[in-house]
Amino acid sequence: MTPLQDQLDEITASTRRLVQADRLAVGERAIGELFETGIEESILPVGAAAPAFALKDAGGKLVRSADLLALGPLVIKFFRGRWCPYCMTELEAWRDLYGQIREHGALMVAIGPQTERQSDFMASQHGIPFPVLTDPDNALAEQFRLVYTVPAYLREYYLSILVNIPFVNGETSWRLPLPATYVINREGRVVFAEAHADFRVRPEPEDALAEALALHGR
Numbered sequence: 001m002t003p004l005q006d007q008l009d010e011i012t013a014s015t016r017r018l019v020q021a022d023r024l025a026v027g028e029r030a031i032g033e034l035f036e037t038g039i040e041e042s043i044l045p046v047g048a049a050a051p052a053f054a055l056k057d058a059g060g061k062l063v064r065s066a067d068l069l070a071l072g073p074l075v076i077k078f079f080r081g082r083w084c085p086y087c088m089t090e091l092e093a094w095r096d097l098y099g100q101i102r103e104h105g106a107l108m109v110a111i112g113p114q115t116e117r118q119s120d121f122m123a124s125q126h127g128i129p130f131p132v133l134t135d136p137d138n139a140l141a142e143q144f145r146l147v148y149t150v151p152a153y154l155r156e157y158y159l160s161i162l163v164n165i166p167f168v169n170g171e172t173s174w175r176l177p178l179p180a181t182y183v184i185n186r187e188g189r190v191v192f193a194e195a196h197a198d199f200r201v202r203p204e205p206e207d208a209l210a211e212a213l214a215l216h217g218r
Contacts, residue, residue: 004093004204011085012200023157030154035197037148039178043195044144050076050184051143055111055133058120063131068107069186073212075101075108078141078180080199082114082122083163087179090202091128097205098129106212113138113177115170136170141177146195150174183211 016024044050054064068074077094079087091110101108108130112119119132138147150158150165155174158165166172180195181203192211194203 001093001096004090004202007089007093008086008200008202011089026154026157030151031198031200033151034148037197039146039148040195040197042145043178043180043193044146044182044190046190046193048190050182050188050190051140052188053111053133053135053140055135055140056116057131057133058116058123060116063109063133065184065188068109069184069188072105072107073186073191074184075106075208075212076180076182076184077108077110078144078146078177078182078195079110079112080176080179081112081165081168082118082125083165083168084179084199086199086202087112088122088126090179090205092126093205094130095126095128097209101130101209101212104213106209109133111135111140111177113141113169113175115168118168135177137173138175138177141180144177144180144182146177146180147175148178150176181205181208183208 052065054062057063079091082088094108098108110130111133113135116134119134123132135141141147165174178195178197179199179202182190183192185191192208
């Protein structure tokens with residue numbers, strides 16, 4: 001299997017070939033400014049108690065973290081939205097590992113701010129086998145200290161390429177979570193945490209999966 005980061009780097013390379021330099025500079029500026037806020041250093045860290053949640057899946061069913069953790073360790077993948085090719089490539093990589101996750105008694109959910117309808121469409125289109133949960137107003141992501149507001153100049157750029165985040169999320173705040181990967185043990189503690197201000201950088205799923213499987217025993 002091609003490493004996830006190699007797949008994401010190919011998306012970046014293709015984008016740079018196709019998009020004008022002045023438009024690329026908009027995204028680079030936003031990434032740099034977000035990094036300078038120090039948000040990467042303030043995310044909920046390893047060793048912290050993970051916030052409990054009760055969120056609806058793509059079909060409207062309520063999914064509770066307590067019920068999941070009663071069964072095994074939990075991988076949580078925060079994503080920006082189905083409009084983000086990096087997020088979708090990452091979720092597809094996790095999709096391909098899902099059999100191993102379940103075989104070893106661990107569970108997984110993906111959590112994003114988009115509406116249930118958007119999640120339902122995404123799960124069907126990409127064959128996502130694990131629950132895709134809606135986090136209204138990024139309330140849970142806020143507790144994981146992952147949330148930021150898209151700056152005005154980047155909003156204009158997104159709208160110019162038909163990425164209407166308020167429509168996708170069903171609210172007007174223009175707030176998004178950092179793409180983040182967490183592993184929570186059965187006691188509700190964080191044992192793996194990684195998030196990047198540069199959305200083009202993601203941890204390899206196998207690294208987080210190894211933590212989950214080590215917790216539950218091979």
